[in-house]
Amino acid sequence: MTQANPVMDFLLTRRSKPAAALTAPAPEGAALEQLLTAAARVPDHGALAPWRFLVLEAPARQRLAGLVRERGPLLGVDPVKVEKSASLWEKSPLVVAVIAAPVPSEKAPELEQILSAGAVCAALVNAALASGWGAAWITGWAAFDREFMSRGLDLAPQEQVAGFVHLGSCATAVGDRPRPDLAAIVTRVSA
Numbered sequence: 001m002t003q004a005n006p007v008m009d010f011l012l013t014r015r016s017k018p019a020a021a022l023t024a025p026a027p028e029g030a031a032l033e034q035l036l037t038a039a040a041r042v043p044d045h046g047a048l049a050p051w052r053f054l055v056l057e058a059p060a061r062q063r064l065a066g067l068v069r070e071r072g073p074l075l076g077v078d079p080v081k082v083e084k085s086a087s088l089w090e091k092s093p094l095v096v097a098v099i100a101a102p103v104p105s106e107k108a109p110e111l112e113q114i115l116s117a118g119a120v121c122a123a124l125v126n127a128a129l130a131s132g133w134g135a136a137w138i139t140g141w142a143a144f145d146r147e148f149m150s151r152g153l154d155l156a157p158q159e160q161v162a163g164f165v166h167l168g169s170c171a172t173a174v175g176d177r178p179r180p181d182l183a184a185i186v187t188r189v190s191a
């Protein structure tokens with residue numbers, strides 16, 4: 001198979017951008033809708049759609065930065081990390097929270113539903129990168145703070161943050177990072 005294949009070219013060279021390097025403009029309107037449509041097109045056992053999106057607009061991001069500054073010290077988080085996280089919320093051009101929202105199912109165990117939410121995050125990052133946007137999938141300590149989830153994002157108790165996908169523009173070239181050595185992670189099982 002030596003035929004030119006732009007999808008494979010993309011998959012073999014794709015690289016996230018650092019969230020802190022993203023600037024305006026961010027995808028909005030039809031462009032954002034197209035990214036979310038691509039992101040929702042992932043393997044999903046039982047077609048449960050056990051995930052949803054929160055498109056966090058500027059006032060929400062400001063509010064969440066405040067909540068990070070409130071919760072960080074209470075949780076004993078290093079003040080430098082608290083400020084780094086809060087200022088990222090303030091400066092990011094757009095954040096889409098991908099929420100894992102598992103539902104009771106005899107067919108698809110919760111783990112499979114959460115893996116599907118992870119696939120949504122990866123698909124959203126890839127759709128954005130393939131469209132020429134900068135994108136980064138990050139979480140950070142606040143994503144695991146139940147108070148941040150409930151008060152900040154209005155999540156139900158069974159819901160979790162699969163990822164905060166930061167979206168924007170990024171002119172900065174980013175070098176590749178080391179990639180796994182296939183020989184170390186592939187085992188051929190022949191019998």
Ligand SMILES: Cc1cc2nc3c(=O)[nH]c(=O)nc-3n(C[C@H](O)[C@H](O)[C@H](O)COP(=O)(O)O)c2cc1C
Pocket residue numbers: 014015016017018136137138139140162163177
């Ligand atoms: C679930 C998940 C959470 C992550 N959280 C963070 C994070 O909080 N901070 C961070 O710097 N990177 C985080 N990362 C890693 C970033 O996505 C990082 O930029 C990654 O190395 C980009 O790799 P890529 O170029 O292959 O997309 C996270 C990755 C995943 C999958």
